[in-house]
Amino acid sequence: MALSIFKCIYCNKEYDIQEIRYRCECGDLLEVIHDLSQSIPNPNDWKKSLDGQMADIAFRRYQAVLFPSLPEDKLITLFEGDTPxxxxxxxxxxxxxxxxxxxxxxxxxSFKDRGMVAGVSWANHLGCENVICASTGDTSAAMAAYAAAAPNMKGIVLLPKGKISPEQLAQSISFGALTIGIETDFDGCMNLVQELTQKHKIYLLNSMNPVxxxxxxxxxxxxxxxxxxxxxxxxxxxxxxxxxxxxxxxxxxxxxxxxxxxxxxxxxxxxxxxxxxxxxxxxxxxxxxxxxxxxxxxxxxxxxxxxxxxxxxxxxxxxxxxxxxxxxxxxxxxxxxxxxxxxxxxxxxxxxxxxxxxxxxxxxxxxxxxxxxxxxxxxxxxxxxxxxxxHKNSVNQFANQTHTIPPNLKNLESVLNL
Ligand SMILES: [Zn+2]
Incomplete structure (x- = not known):
């Protein structure tokens, strides 16, 4: 078999991994299947070889089992992984x-960086200059960052209007993703993402993407x-x-x-x-x-x-x-x-x-x-x-804006029980 293929989890239909495809023709989810006997012909040697590679980034270290079909020069990494x-x-x-x-x-x-290193690198390999997701949180932050790290790639984030806090917006905007509020809910955004990616060469990076x-x-x-x-x-x-x-x-x-x-x-x-x-x-x-x-x-x-x-x-x-x-x-x-x-x-x-x-x-x-x-x-x-x-009513109540003390030593000593 080829080194990697897409396979439907329901009807088992197989597709070429190089095809831009997110779902099976039957509508169900796809997964990536690798022939690991090709990428790791001798598991014991592979295991031993890892110990000399701790200085390398995690994705490259484990790539033979993660995603062997990705060409080395297409990797877009922000040094994710090696978490404590x-x-x-x-x-x-x-x-x-x-x-x-x-x-x-x-x-x-967030852990989303682990999936985005694969997803954005694969978009880079496929020559997609635009990547998109619908999200209000961690997914958009990760996608925006990896798109920013790639040469010639633009991130597009669709957000449901009125459900976005500044905290959630900050990362995707600052990483330079085109961030668009849509007058709908999350599912409405997701539907638009699917319609758009079926029509145009824009790579979909929501979690239905098996990569x-x-x-x-x-x-x-x-x-x-x-x-x-x-x-x-x-x-x-x-x-x-x-x-x-x-x-x-x-x-x-x-x-x-x-x-x-x-x-x-x-x-x-x-x-x-x-x-x-x-x-x-x-x-x-x-x-x-x-x-x-x-x-x-x-x-x-x-x-x-x-x-x-x-x-x-x-x-x-x-x-x-x-x-x-x-x-x-x-x-x-x-x-x-x-x-x-x-x-x-x-x-x-x-x-x-x-x-x-x-x-x-x-x-x-x-x-x-x-x-x-x-x-x-x-x-x-x-x-x-x-x-x-x-913590507003706990021992830290004096950190709260409504529970401050006047600036004199006596008050401070009293709060500190001295
Ligand atoms: Zn199927």
Whole structure:
């Protein structure tokens, strides 16, 4: 077979990887399939060769398993990856070990950079000078940054009018993406993106593009490399559109098939109680997905009622004996505060996964003698208002604009209990 192809996850129809295509003719999702026996003829030699390459960027280091078809000179990188794997077992002594893989320490402060290095590089390879996505948050920031880093590439971002905060706008505007407010909601923007990309040579970089998944596989692969290929019992990850858990599963599956790892971890996908279509589907044995009207949550990046990558995600969950859980707003914000207090700044979407790990531990699903890795998806700085609001009545109340003190020593001593 060719080194890489597109294959439909439903009808198995195959397409040339060089074709600009986002969905199968039958309408279902595509995925990228590589013949890894070509790119990695000897898995043991490949594994050994990695140790001499830690100075290289993550995408290039793992490219033979991530996306071997991408020509080397087409790579557009901002030195994403090599994110820290924090061991917080001493602070949270509920497991044999618990480590946090902080994807918020990527160039645009979210895990989306891992997929965009693949997506934008592939657009560069295909000669597309315009790339587009509909988004209000991390996806547009990442796409805009990588488009800016590419020669002769323009990023276009469609945003639903009136649902955009300055924080969310700042990155895509400053990276130079043409940012257009549309008088509709997110789905309306998404429909326009699809219509436009069918008609014009503008490359679509929303999560239905299967190439992005290939870049995101690096998160799990790099984690295992950091663990010297010792596979933990669990990977715990937040779930919104379900692309990230699909990528994690696909990457680990491919490593296992190559014999790079000798066991499979279990996967736990975590949602919020108000946006939990995958959790409901898990409870009914994945018999069907009932789309929800997702309720507002502090974890706004995963406020999604009809996940695009649902079918891919349940395939991985079944393969990895996975579970799905949902957590409350209080649980996720309390755990965000606890992780922040360790000096590790995380977003509310990431803390959904942390809170989920604790809930699964309490319910006896994740046991005390097990090794756990939690994937954190973005940095706390993307959600600064959330933190200020959470702490406004706490010990830090004097930081609040409405709780200041007059400038004299006595008052300061009194606040400091001196
Ligand atoms: Zn198909």
């Amino acid at each position: 794997l924090y061991d917080v077992t001493h602070s949270i002594p509920r497991f044999k070990s618990i480590k946090l893989k902080h994807e918020g320490l990527n160039p645009t402060l 992005r998944i290939e870049g995101q596989k690096a998160i799990g692969i790099e984690t295992l490399h950091q663990l010297n290929w010792q596979v933990p019992d669990w990977f715990v990850i937040p779930v919104g559109n379900a692309g990230n858990i699909s990528a994690l599963g696909k990457g680990l599956r491919e490593l296992y098939e190559l014999g790079i790892i000798d066991k499979l971890p279990r996967l736990a996908g975590i949602q919020t109680e108000g946006a939990s279509p995958l959790f409901e589907s898990f409870k009914n044995g994945y018999t069907k997905l009932v789309p929800q009207k997702a309720k507002p949550t502090k974890a706004s990046a995963i406020q999604i009622g009809d996940p695009v990558s649902y079918k891919k995600a349940i395939r991985e969950l079944k393969h990895f004996d996975g579970v799905v859980e949902a957590v409350s707003e209080k649980e996720l914000m309390d755990w965000k505060a606890q992780i922040d207090r360790l000096g590790i700044s995380i977003c509310p979407n990431s803390s959904v996964a942390v809170a989920g790990a604790m809930k699964l531990n309490r319910d006896g699903v994740i046991k005390e003698n097990e090794d756990v890795v939690v994937i954190l998806t973005a940095h706390g700085s993307k959600f600064s208002n959330t933190s200020v609001e959470y």
